[in-house]
Amino acid sequence: MTDTRTNTDASGPGAIGPVELNTSQIGTERQGDGKQTPSQTVGPFFGYALPYNKGWELVPPHRADAIRLHGTVFDGDGAVVPDAILEIWQADATGTFSREQGSLEPDGYTFTGFGRASVNLAGHYSFTTVKPGPTSVGRAPSVLVTVFARGLTHHLFTRVFFPEDTDAHGTDAVLAAVPADRRSTLLSVSDGPASYRFDIRLQGDGETVFLDFEN
Amino acid sequence: MNSQNEITEEILAIEADARKSVEAGGSPELHPRRDYAPYRSSLLRHPTHELVRVDPEEIERVSPAFGHTDVSLLESDLTIAHAAEPIGERITVSGHVLDGEGRPVRNQLVEIWQANAAGRYVHKRDQHPAPLDPNFTGVGRAITGENGEYTFQTIKPGPYPWRNHVNAWRPAHIHFSLFGSAFTQRLVTQMYFPSDPLFALDPIYQSIADPAARQRLIGAYDHSLSVPEYSLGYRWDIVLTGPKSTWMEGEEDHD
Ligand SMILES: [Fe+2]
Numbered sequence: 001m002t003d004t005r006t007n008t009d010a011s012g013p014g015a016i017g018p019v020e021l022n023t024s025q026i027g028t029e030r031q032g033d034g035k036q037t038p039s040q041t042v043g044p045f046f047g048y049a050l051p052y053n054k055g056w057e058l059v060p061p062h063r064a065d066a067i068r069l070h071g072t073v074f075d076g077d078g079a080v081v082p083d084a085i086l087e088i089w090q091a092d093a094t095g096t097f098s099r100e101q102g103s104l105e106p107d108g109y110t111f112t113g114f115g116r117a118s119v120n121l122a123g124h125y126s127f128t129t130v131k132p133g134p135t136s137v138g139r140a141p142s143v144l145v146t147v148f149a150r151g152l153t154h155h156l157f158t159r160v161f162f163p164e165d166t167d168a169h170g171t172d173a174v175l176a177a178v179p180a181d182r183r184s185t186l187l188s189v190s191d192g193p194a195s196y197r198f199d200i201r202l203q204g205d206g207e208t209v210f211l212d213f214e215n
Numbered sequence: 216m217n218s219q220n221e222i223t224e225e226i227l228a229i230e231a232d233a234r235k236s237v238e239a240g241g242s243p244e245l246h247p248r249r250d251y252a253p254y255r256s257s258l259l260r261h262p263t264h265e266l267v268r269v270d271p272e273e274i275e276r277v278s279p280a281f282g283h284t285d286v287s288l289l290e291s292d293l294t295i296a297h298a299a300e301p302i303g304e305r306i307t308v309s310g311h312v313l314d315g316e317g318r319p320v321r322n323q324l325v326e327i328w329q330a331n332a333a334g335r336y337v338h339k340r341d342q343h344p345a346p347l348d349p350n351f352t353g354v355g356r357a358i359t360g361e362n363g364e365y366t367f368q369t370i371k372p373g374p375y376p377w378r379n380h381v382n383a384w385r386p387a388h389i390h391f392s393l394f395g396s397a398f399t400q401r402l403v404t405q406m407y408f409p410s411d412p413l414f415a416l417d418p419i420y421q422s423i424a425d426p427a428a429r430q431r432l433i434g435a436y437d438h439s440l441s442v443p444e445y446s447l448g449y450r451w452d453i454v455l456t457g458p459k460s461t462w463m464e465g466e467e468d469h470d
Contacts, residue, residue: 049328114279151256
């Protein structure tokens with residue numbers, strides 16, 4: 001068959017393939033019962049699909065205010081999890097969240113506030129970012145983290161706080177909702193100049209606090 | 216490793232248990248159980264503490280912005296990335312991304328990945344001795360349109376074996392990754408195809424204890440999306456959590 005797909009750069013779903021799809025159908029008709037779509041595990045084979053170039057670099061490492069946020073993911077036996085992928089979402093140094101596109105094609109200048117990193121075979125992940133400012137009065141600076149992995153039927157949300165912000169920790173609403181004896185699981189550890197370690201324990205001793213947003 | 220019969224018994228016991236709790240007045244479970252023993256990998260990877268419920272703050276009520284800076288229109292056609300066409304049944308998968316009130320999620324990122332027609336992923340840890348297809352990678356991306364719509368052109372993935380138990384096979388599926396207009400709406404899931412004989416046997420699909428909820432993962436064959444003498448069409452709408460997490464953003468702020 002001759003390749004007739006010359007119209008792939010035209011806009012709209014109707015331009016896909018050699019033959020026009022019926023786009024009027026796509027625009028309107030609804031499928032399903034309108035209730036929430038269930039989650040399913042990310043599985044083991046996302047490695048060639050979800051990671052993208054420099055997904056772990058929210059800012060270039062040579063920037064003066066760059067920090068390293070890194071750690072290891074562990075399972076309930078204390079074994080490293082070699083097939084997890086993490087996303088972070090955060091405000092910039094002034095506490096403002098970005099509305100800029102371009103996370104998937106980082107240009108080295110635009111701060112989008114979003115990053116994605118898979119762990120290596122040792123279960124270790126690493127991001128280069130900036131320390132966020134507080135997003136509102138009384139909130140402690142924090143980075144949102146989403147964890148996906150084989151064996152997780154549903155992703156897990158958590159948050160990383162920074163060890164030096166002790167005053168703000170006292171007034172932060174998320175930390176206040178966490179039982180006192182588990183709060184330390186949300187605190188990163190300073191492990192070098194501009195470097196913070198945040199290990200994630202999915203289960204068992206020192207199990208990381210995971211969050212559920214009431215919605 | 217356990218036999219399929221042993222796994223199936225565990226699956227049925229959990230489903231019966233879930234049915235009883237609904238009959239006793241509980242609400243049906245919308246999502247899979249995190250601790251779902253028939254899916255062996257969940258055993259050591261589910262949290263044992265209750266999740267801590269918090270109110271989303273501003274940063275959680277918005278989401279990273281994606282757009283045509285990130286994704287080219289060509290990326291929604293998985294059949295044109297190589298020199299020739301991939302082997303397999305050509306399909307169109309199309310639908311809408313919606314919030315819990317049925318409102319479209321516009322200008323957001325949809326990512327998919329899948330096995331080829333023989334059930335093999337382009338992944339170095341995929342050990343299934345089925346052929347790779349030099350003309351198929353199996354990765355696609357799209358940005359949703361004004362009505363929350365998305366469309367992918369691809370080939371139907373094959374079922375594949377895995378090592379959860381003896382003779383374990385995954386039903387054919389496409390992995391989907393979705394963002395909403397709020398960070399709390401993030402969803403990673405899988406779309407299945409109608410009438411797959413492997414549904415009853417698969418602990419990943421069955422990790423959703425409520426049969427009505429499981430149905431929501433099955434794309435519907437849609438003849439209006441089939442192209443004469445060319446391809447078959449499936450329609451699948453994806454409904455994210457909401458709307459509490461999105462109401463701060465209002466209707467006007469989608470562009
Ligand atoms: Fe898969």
